[in-house]
Amino acid sequence: MSVIIFLIILAVLIFVHELGHFIVAKKSGIRVDEFGLGFPPKIYSKKIGETLYTLNTIPFGGFVKIFGEDAHIETISDAEKSGSFYYKPKWIKASVLAAGVVFNIIFAWFLISWGLMLGLPAPAGHSSFGEVRNLKTIVTEVLPDSPADKGGLLPGDYILSVSSGKIVLLGGTLTPENVQQTISQSKGQSIELTYKRGSAEPKDISLIPDVDIIPGKKAVGIAMDSVGILKLPVHLAVLEGARITYLLLKTTTVGLLGFLGDVITFKSDFSQISGPVGIASVVSEAKNLGFVYLLSLVALISINLAVINLFPFPALDGGRLFFLLIEAIINRPIPGAFVRYANVVGFGLLILLMIVVTSHDILKLF
Secondary structure, three states: OHHHHHHHHHHHHHHHHHHHHHHHHHHOOOOEEEEEEEEEEEEEEEEEOOEEEEEEEEEEEEEEEEOOOOOOOOOOOHHHHOOOHHHOOHHHHHHHHHHHHHHHHHHHHHHHHHHHHHOEEEEOOOOOOOOOEEEEEEEEEEOOOOHHHHHOOOOOOEEEEEEEOOEEEOHHHOOHHHHHHHHHOOOOOOEEEEEEOOOOOOEEEEEOOEEEEEOOEEEOOEEEEEEEEEOOOHHHHHHHHHHHHHHHHHHHHHHHHHHHHHHHOOOOOHHHOOOHHHHHHHHHHHHHHOHHHHHHHHHHHHHHHHHHHHOOOOOOHHHHHHHHHHHHHHOOOOOHHHHHHHHHHHHHHHHHHHHHHHHHHHHHHO
16 A cells, blocks of 8 residues: 555656646747656557647656757758747746756645644744644654664654653653653663554553663663644745745755765765655655655655756756756857767666665665
8 A cells, every 4th residue: 555655646746847847848838749657658648739648657757758858850940949949048948947846846835834734743842933732752763773673663653651660751741851861860670661653552662771872871762852733824834834845955955965975985875865665665654654744755755856856967857957057158059969878878877876775775674
């Protein structure tokens, strides 16, 4: 079921991205020959006006075939030139190329705003637009091979109670600071912990603090935060959604730039990133936690898709924008053969990266 949900999410995000290219191209008077979801072979096709709409077999992708994207080898008429991408001003070309990224960002904004209208989990004091209510102590990180990891705790689990000896933390006393203090001050005693995951029934586990996780301090291997529900009216949800979208864009961009820097210096850790297999696993966890968690995850994936596509790398929208910038600087077109060769090499490198990341995802399963 999780795989099906993941494929639907992927199809929706790609549809939104390609819809951006499609709409701006159409509005700019450029002929669109095909709008395809997935990659061939075709399952279904229908021609409406000048555009062929296709549904294809391979779900990992999509495309818009815009007339004149590549330099015309054949001679075309003046009427055809008016509908060709190649003969449009550079600002229109840039608008068409950037539209997919913009639509993914707008879509993420919409999803986050929708989540805030329903009630989105948020840390205490997270927003200046409203109060975060119903604060609970939530697990935000679980260290691998720690007592918490072996006990089955996962990020997103709500802690309902903690006890050690005569100390019992419930309700208002159950804060991240108090939990950490109770764990660190335990004298060889086990920590009895009750937690809840999504809509499932509460579970009880017993954890023995370990001094090897944090030198000189007993710990069970979790990070926590006070998280409640932030629910806003429509107008404030839109404003707060814009703020969160901006922060996610900034964080994602910095993170990906750091990863690329590590790749160049051969310091990259591919275990810290996920491909389709890893994302499908995260989708499963988000689905179990609840609908608003799934909305947040889809928004985050949409932002990641936007940022990655904007990188100045051949075969991506950012690469094509970069070539367009070079053409504007040198005031002449880049040879079509060079652009095609660069895109083929870039696409090959992206496929290689996907294979490496997916291999790590599969190894994580075992």
